[in-house]
Amino acid sequence: METTGDHSQEQTDLGADLLKWVEHERIGQLQTYSRGRMLFWQGETVEYVYLVKQGAVKIYSISQDGKSYAYGVVGAGGIVGLTSLLQCIAHESLAEVIEDTEVIAISAAEFNQLLCTERQFSLLVLKKLAQGLSLLASKARDAGLLDVQQRLKHRLVELARDHGSATDKGVKINLDLTHEEIATLVAANRSTITGLLNELKEQGFLWKEGRHLVIIPPVHIEILDELTRSVVNGEEDEAKKWASKAIDSGVEPTKALNALTSGMNLIDRMFNRNEIDVSDVILSAYAMKSAIPIIEDKIAKSRQKVHSIGRVVIGTVHGDIHDIGRTLVAMLLRARGFEVIDLGINVNCDDFIQATLKFKPDILAMSSLMTTSAQEQFKVIHALREAGLREDVKVIVGGGAITEKLKQQMGADGYEPTAHRAVELAWRLTHSS
Ligand code: B12
Incomplete structure (x- = not known):
């Protein structure tokens, strides 16, 4: 694993601090790479560590049977090539530039030297490393606990946070990713991801603007997931609470209804697999029914008084x-x-x-x-x-x-x-x- 890419506001700030320090001390060499260029290949000796100034670098590895697995996309403030350098081993992965990118390349010798002599630099690098580790841990948890659709949603939210810009309806992911690339980021196959992306498009979670994906605000995704969860768990109060939150936060009512329906469909699958019994189905139905009037009320209020159209x-x-x-x-x-x-x-x-x-x-x-x-x-x-x-x-x-x-x-x-x-x-x- 070669990345300590950022995944939170704090992390972005940490990356910015590191960049600031390196630029102030005039360390390394500013280099520009266009989309498709490689920073390094799997198996190569570590010559440089790269601090990403702007753009995006995909880190992935290719297994012996030719399958690729993507660890993540490193954006501004992320460090690429660090873990191999620290372990004194060859690169374990490939680093491919997927957006026009500027990096500060610091030679391996100089990087090691800075780690020994510059306290502030070492501390920042250590913190970035720690954050990279917790990101990995949460991805491992996702892989174990979440189904592919939930993993896909989580990964899209992460990409939106790290590489997104706000639009009036959602967050645009400023990366030109193929379905194959998204599939490797989610550890799923391409056809599954194509199907799931289409499903998410149909449900109004995402759409395309030019070559870029736009997703609805991540906070809406979270609320909709909670709505689905409350139906699955058959929790009436929770369903009402999240339906109200959805309305208060400006979630489109039809999306809230879809989230409730997804919950019922999940329940059906669980029932068919004998994982739950009919009393659970009834509880879920009650939870769904209790949330519907809250959403209906919103729809009724926003409806303009028009003559009946039929x-x-x-x-x-x-x-x-x-x-x-x-x-x-x-x-x-x-x-x-x-x-x-x-x-x-x-x-x-x-x-x-x-x-x-x-x-x-x-x-x-x-x-x-x-x-x-x-x-x-x-x-x-x-x-x-x-x-x-x-x-x-x-x-x-x-x-x-x-x-x-x-x-x-x-x-x-x-x-x-x-x-x-x-x-x-x-x-x-x-x-x-
Ligand atoms: C919740 C549920 C119940 C609840 C119902 C609570 C309630 N108040 O409605 C309870 C537990 C009471 C129940 C009872 C039974 N159920 Co039941 N139930 C379900 C379940 C899990 C979800 C249904 C649901 O509400 N879905 C959510 C809503 C939003 O989806 P929907 O109804 O499909 O509607 C959408 C579309 O279809 C469309 N739509 C709906 N109506 C219309 C109309 C038009 C004109 C149009 C254009 C579109 C449209 O728009 C909706 C929104 O997008 C389904 C499984 C499933 N996935 O459908 C089984 C299911 C329907 N039930 C089933 C069965 C067998 C029963 C029982 C016979 C069980 C039993 N052995 O006692 C009894 C039926 C009793 C009876 N006589 O009706 C089977 C039916 C199998 C079949 N093909 O015949 C299913 C498919 C479960 C299964 N996989 O076996 N059930």
Whole structure:
């Protein structure tokens, strides 16, 4: 490991102090490297230690079977090549410049000399070394405890902190990193990282501006993680607390809802692996339901009073008591300006028909989470035809049990897998001529 790269404000200051001292004493040689150049290769003798003045250097090693592992990206104030020098061994890793970079190169002999004679210099170097060690320890903990998605999020937050600049919506990571490079930083394979980055993009955690990634403010990521965690742990009070924090800190309400949904999906996976039982699932559902009104309230307050843009009758079909997903769809439809008549859970076929006759909705929306209850949607569409109502109303279907193929088989007008997209679907169906 060749880096003692910075990872906190204090650390950055420490790096700045070191740079200041070295420049003041006119130590070393200022050198400029363009992106793609190497400072050193694995196995080379240590000739210089580099103090990064600006830019970014990726430190990685290549194993005998050709796999590469990245230890980190060293930015301004970081030292490169130090650990090998101190151990009197050849470089154990490669140092590649990934942004145009300025370094102060100090020869190995001079660096050793300074360590023996300059107390302030030695102290700063020692502190940087200690910080590098604690960073390594936290990465080792991450690797053991966190799943790949959480590791990826942590690493993006670190990169944003060390190499980021604030924009009005988030933090831009000023590094041009390929998916392969991000994968090595997270110790995962490239295709997993590509999938996860796409997922994070879809959830609105990050987006691209030119060649650079922008992430939402790290504090928002932390709050959203806590929201997910409180649902997983089935903690109602915590879920309410973090939902309020999310709203107070300006987290977008839909992102907060997504974080709650991620918690329920994790719970489902744990349940399927027999790691928890149904009582835990119920506690998580309660936690999620307790947080929803706080977010709904925010959406309702920010909603401008507009004329209804369409009327929707929605319900969870007969035999199915799952109501969280449907509640979210109804809530976001209202937020978009639709008038929503929510029939609740376990709605039988006849009640859907009666509501269609009574409210004359533009859209009839049915939710179903179970394979068995999905059959009810076929029944309702058939009954609409029988009653001569099918041409008067658009039918949309959703919920975990529904797929695009099922939607086609039952002859519905639309299906979407998330509440957010359900709203876009409703808009398209009611506003395309
Ligand atoms: C929480 C939960 C429960 C809670 C429900 C609490 C409540 N008040 O809702 C409790 C514990 C009570 C429960 C009971 C049961 N459950 Co349950 N439950 C779940 C779980 C873990 C999460 C559901 C959830 O709330 N997800 C979060 C919400 C936000 O997601 P969602 O509902 O999918 O909605 C999203 C989208 O689908 C979409 N959407 C939803 N509706 C609509 C509608 C339209 C029109 C559109 C366009 C989009 C759309 O938008 C939403 C937001 O993005 C799921 C597993 C899962 N991952 O889905 C199992 C699950 C649905 N349950 C299941 C089962 C089997 C049951 C029980 C039969 C268990 C039992 N043996 O007793 C009973 C059912 C009783 C009944 N008759 O309904 C199975 C269904 C399997 C299947 N394919 O048939 C699942 C998939 C678990 C599993 N993996 O086996 N469950």
